[in-house]
Amino acid sequence: xxxxxxxxxxxxxxxxxxxxxxxxxxxxxxxxxxxxxxxxxxxxxxxxxxxxxxxxxxxxxxxxxxxxxxxxxxxxxxxxxxxxxxxxxxxxxxxxxxxxxxxxxxxxxxxxxxxxxxxxxxxxxxxxxxxxxxxxxxxxxxxxxxxxxxxxxxxxxxxxxxxxxxxxxxxxxxxxxxxxxxxxxxxxxxxxxxxxxxxxxxxxxxxxxxxxxxxxxxxxxxxxxxxxxxxxxxxxxxxxxxxxxxxxxxxxxxxxxxxxxxxxxxxxxxxxxxxxxxxxxxxxxxxxxxxxxxxxxxxxxxxxxxxxxxxxxxxxxxxxxxxxxxxxxxxxxxxxxxxxxxxxxxxxxxxxxxxxxxxxxxxxxxx
Amino acid sequence: xxxxxxxxxxxxxxxxxxxxxxxxxxxxxxxxxxxxxxxxxxxxxxxxxxxxxxxxxxxxxxxxxxxxxxxxxxxxxxxxxxxxxxxxxxxxxxxxxxxxxxxxxxxxxxxxxxxxxxxxxxxxxxx
Numbered sequence: 147x148x149x150x151x152x153x154x155x156x157x158x159x160x161x162x163x164x165x166x167x168x169x170x171x172x173x174x175x176x177x178x179x180x181x182x183x184x185x186x187x188x189x190x191x192x193x194x195x196x197x198x199x200x201x202x203x204x205x206x207x208x209x210x211x212x213x214x215x216x217x218x219x220x221x222x223x224x225x226x227x228x229x230x231x232x233x234x235x236x237x238x239x240x241x242x243x244x245x246x247x248x249x250x251x252x253x254x255x256x257x258x259x260x261x262x263x264x265x266x267x268x269x270x271x272x273x274x275x276x277x278x279x280x281x282x283x284x285x286x287x288x289x290x291x292x293x294x295x296x297x298x299x300x301x302x303x304x305x306x307x308x309x310x311x312x313x314x315x316x317x318x319x320x321x322x323x324x325x326x327x328x329x330x331x332x333x334x335x336x337x338x339x340x341x342x343x344x345x346x347x348x349x350x351x352x353x354x355x356x357x358x359x360x361x362x363x364x365x366x367x368x369x370x371x372x373x374x375x376x377x378x379x380x381x382x383x384x385x386x387x388x389x390x391x392x393x394x395x396x397x398x399x400x401x402x403x404x405x406x407x408x409x410x411x412x413x414x415x416x417x418x419x420x421x422x423x424x425x426x427x428x429x430x431x432x433x434x435x436x437x438x439x440x441x442x443x444x445x446x447x448x449x450x451x452x453x454x455x456x457x458x459x460x461x462x463x464x465x466x467x468x469x470x471x472x473x474x475x476x477x478x479x480x481x482x483x484x485x486x487x488x489x490x491x492x493x494x495x496x497x498x499x500x501x502x503x504x505x506x507x508x509x510x511x512x513x
Numbered sequence: 514x515x516x517x518x519x520x521x522x523x524x525x526x527x528x529x530x531x532x533x534x535x536x537x538x539x540x541x542x543x544x545x546x547x548x549x550x551x552x553x554x555x556x557x558x559x560x561x562x563x564x565x566x567x568x569x570x571x572x573x574x575x576x577x578x579x580x581x582x583x584x585x586x587x588x589x590x591x592x593x594x595x596x597x598x599x600x601x602x603x604x605x606x607x608x609x610x611x612x613x614x615x616x617x618x619x620x621x622x623x624x625x626x627x628x629x630x631x632x633x634x635x636x637x638x639x640x
Contacts, residue, residue: 180577181552375551375578443599445555445575467577468554475555497557497573 152197153296153359161371168374169265169390171198176373183376184470187345191302192372193363200268201291201353203250204275205258208284213259216278217247218402218419220412221259227251229325229340233402233410234263234271235419239426240399242274243267244389244407246342252329260291260338260353264389268292278418296359300366301349301380303513309350312365313339319350333361344377346384346511379467382476385437385509391448392435392464392478401426404480406435406508433461434486437508438477440494442501446477451495452503460485463494469510476510516544518636519610523586523629526638530610531586533626538587541614542574542605545639550576553605556598558616563591565618567625572615574605585618587625593617 149172152158159165163174174195177183186192204213213221219232229248233241243263250258263271268290275288300309310316314331319339322328327340335358343349354362378388387393387407393400402411403426413424440446446466451459466477477494485492488507493500518524522532528546532539547553555575565571570582571591594616598604605613620626630638 175578176551179552379577443555444557445580447580468575470552470577 173198174373176375177371180375181470183372184379186370187302191304192370193366194299194372196299197296198265199297200263201295203260203289203291206286207256208286210257212284212286215417218411220415224249227327239401239419239422240395241393242395296354298352301343301345301347305349333365345380382465383469383511404431433480434483436486437506438479438503439506440475440501440503444496444501445475446494452479453493471511518632520632524635525586527584529586538618538620539614540616544609547606547609552577553602556602558594559591587620589618589620591616592619
């Protein structure tokens with residue numbers, strides 16, 4: 147099947163971007179090099195094309211009820227312009243996807259929500275939303291906007307200055323607090339600008355009309371273009387999860403409590419999976435996602451076995467890399483709860499050889 | 514993008530180079546290969562005294578994003594290993610044909626070098 151392409155695919159290629167298949171999209175993975183891009187975001191600013199992320203808009207009189215029943219967080223806590231991180235779980239409390247839910251600042255008479263499922267999940271999520279809407283007899287609209295909006299992330303300590311300069315109502319945008327959004331005009335385009343991100347740095351995510359993508363991207367001329375390679379190393383240092391890797395509902399079914407994102411679960415709301423999660427919260431989890439750092443030379447990678455000091459396999463690495471900021475080999479792994487405390491000694495099996503590792507508190511990096 | 518491909522050495526299809534110096538063959542990876550890998554952050558090499566066989570993996574190069582085996586262009590005993598790469602693996606990116614070399618092999622059969630690609634043949638392969 148042909149890969150879907152972001153609106154600036156050709157533009158990225160012109161400046162030397164290399165590409166990868168990500169969730170069915172042909173996305174830039176690297177421009178000047180992962181280390182260069184990573185450092186730009188940690189020390190100054192970088193811009194990512196994340197147009198592969200889905201966008202689904204939910205409106206109508208029962209939009210709040212529908213969102214509340216299908217996401218784990220409490221959407222009624224959102225005022226217009228607020229956003230929240232949430233999980234989408236099945237009846238067993240297993241994470242199907244993670245998402246950011248925005249309550250649109252420019253909503254009509256009733257709240258309108260935009261949520262951002264992971265790449266390639268939007269068809270699945272639209273189906274889930276419409277099926278449940280119909281089953282529950284709710285009056286809500288569910289529209290896939292994925293190919294109507296490009297999405298860019300401007301991230302790093304200097305992001306606020308660049309976004310302020312590029313935006314007509316720059317001072318309003320610069321004063322946004324974390325997880326709030328507003329509408330703004332960038333390069334003549336009406337955009338949703340949110341103070342959110344996936345790098346562990348200050349920054350913004352811009353939801354941009356597809357046809358205006360080039361104009362908005364050009365407004366950040368001089369900002370380091372960054373690919374999904376640097377996005378991965380940055381998010382891992384920040385202890386943020388990657389769908390399909392750190393959780394996958396079929397191959398590695400995990401609940402928010404196991405994945406360390408129990409803060410997204412509001413048990414005083416009614417949602418699919420609530421009862422299972424309440425039971426798990428009472429009983430406690432058997433396994434938890436932890437940060438690990440290799441003490442021996444080597445790099446933990448997705449799929450590598452984790453053992454205890456006796457050599458018994460106790461878990462699997464879900465993500466790993468050489469951290470560009472810390473210059474240490476780091477990773478994430480699910481291990482039994484009794485081995486999840488910081489400083490617990492473990493082993494990671496790298497090419498059949500057990501390497502000494504230690505549990506580290508998450509995040510590895512915090513600005 | 515053009516890559517350096519010095520013609521004083523031979524090349525594996527799998528992107529290693531081999532430079533003969535008497536009975537010894539120095540081995541590294543090509544400019545093209547280091548560029549494809551991206552930032553090299555870890556190199557695993559055999560010990561001096563280990564035997565390697567032509568076409569078989571002798572070590573591993575890891576970039577931030579990927580793990581790649583590296584293959585011996587000739588058979589023989591490892592007589593030297595570039596231990597500087599353990600602390601400075603970025604030399605593979607910065608100087609793949611010089612300071613980024615990986616190991617030296619006492620070749621048991623110098624004719625094996627003849628089976629490798631010339632610089633021109635290698636350029637054709639990666640073009």
